Amino acid sequence: MTCFFKRTIAAKLGRTLHQPDDVFIPALSAVPVFKKQQTSDFRLTISILRTNGVLPASGDIQTQTEHLANQLKRDSVVEEIAAGSAGINFKINRKLLAQKILEPFGTEHQGKIGLHSELLNSLQKGTTLVEYSSPNIAKKFHAGHLRSTIIGNFIANLRESLGNKVIRMNFLGDWGMQFGLLGAGFSQFGSQEKLAENPLQHLYEVYVKVNKEAEHNEDTTLAARNFFRRLERHESRAVSLWQQFRNITVSEYRRVYERLGVHFDVYSGESCHQEGVREAVQQLRNRGLLKTTEKGTAIVDLSAGDLSNVCTVLRSDGTSLYITRDIAAAIDRREKYHFDEMIYVTDKSQTHHFQQLFQILRAMGHSWADRCHHVPFGLVQGMKTRTGEVVFLEDLLDEARARMLHNMSQSKMTKEMDDAEDTAQKVGISALIAQDFRGLLQGDYKFDWDKMLQAQGDTGVFLQYTHARLCSLIQKNNDIDTATFDPSLLTEQSSVSILQHLLRYDEVLYQSAQDLQPKHLLNFLLKLCHLTASAHRELPVKGSAQQVAQARKRLFSGTCSVLANGMRILGIIPVDKM
Structure with a gap:
């Protein structure tokens, strides 16, 4: 949407x-x-x-700004040019602003609006592998995994929308x-009957x-080590039980992911990397990186690098650790998927x-x-349902749905x-996602049901309400x-404010792609909703003269499309009614 204007300037x-011309594009931004x-x-x-050497780096920057502004001439596209504080401001012809921004919304490509600007095309494309969620088998989906799941989903959606192949x-x-x-x-506490029931x-x-039991009984700890050793040796009874637990858990997880739209x-x-672990350990040994301690553990000494530490990669009994399996997994993924970047989403x-x-x-x-990156996130404090502390994600999703149903009924x-x-x-999950994405991901935040589910204010409910309201307006004026x-x-200021805000969409996506923080896009969409609320009050479609109604409906249709596209990137499924 900004290409034409930036190119002209x-x-x-x-x-x-x-x-x-190209040297000026990085220095131009929507206000x-x-x-x-x-x-x-x-x-x-x-x-x-x-900085880029286009202008001399010496001399008074304000004098330089004013001198350049005075040299530039106005034309049919740029109506006003004015020197500001260390920058030059450009005002676009209002008719042309509306025409160029709203033109694409009448085409079959409106789902991709704002995603093909020169700014976004400058981003490196390729194959992105995103590892996220990653809960533990044989445990119910803990609410703590929610952050990894929705953050990873956002990153995958964002990369995909910008033209990357995403795994x-x-x-x-x-x-x-x-x-x-x-x-x-x-073998001590389990029951196949109870396993079948729940x-x-x-x-x-x-x-x-x-x-x-293991806290005060050494025999239990020894039995656990023995079972894992049998598993690593592929003893059939141990593997059979493990396979049963894995199949059950994956089936249950899929149901929860479906609710989240993930x-x-x-x-x-x-478990997929047992052979790879042996190969990785051999590679470490061949390169002289592996050392054996007096206790019999195998370590990699990293003290020569930036980190003054050692890393244990094998226990004294020869079994692998989390880091060993991650080394093998990374090597395997590179060989199998030829990724250009790999992103891990886990807590800090x-x-x-x-x-x-x-x-x-x-x-x-x-x-x-x-080209491997870790996206860390903070902790959520005070996550409770009416019945007490949240342990499982499904309890949280049920509570969000119940509270939202109650609010809707009132x-x-x-x-x-x-x-x-x-x-x-869907609205309850939107509220969960929006609350999570308001700040920087690595920060901790306090979970608050009341703030999260407010229909007004900067919430996921407000996003959904605005989208549903726009859908209703479009439907009512179907003729x-x-x-x-x-x-x-x-030309009304409430129209122009929306159009000016839409100019920033590609810049916001670019910023999100650079630092993988969803707050930029969320805040952009929330601001769009506030501007839309003002325009909705001031610019009626029904009852207006036909040409005025056409122009306003086109404005609201374009706004609805950008809002829906942005919500989907965040991982929020837009609703048409609420």
């Missing part, structure tokens, strides 16, 4: 300064809208031109000493009991683990380790709908054809 600057104030549309940041991977915790404990515990609940109960291309797991407590992982991979000669604005429960679930419209009829 860049060409004007290029002619004046005798430079290629944020503030409370419906009259503002310019684009700003040229002089300091960027000085969505769920790397299940289906190996290790936890399985040793569960395998040993099931599989994950029963496995969770067994796991809790055996952990408690899907995966690959269900992998630590694992930051050190991934620093070690990437350092070991580099030491092994894998230069692609530089609201006079609620429309009749075919499936109120489904709508309440108004917007195939052609007169852009000169959209």
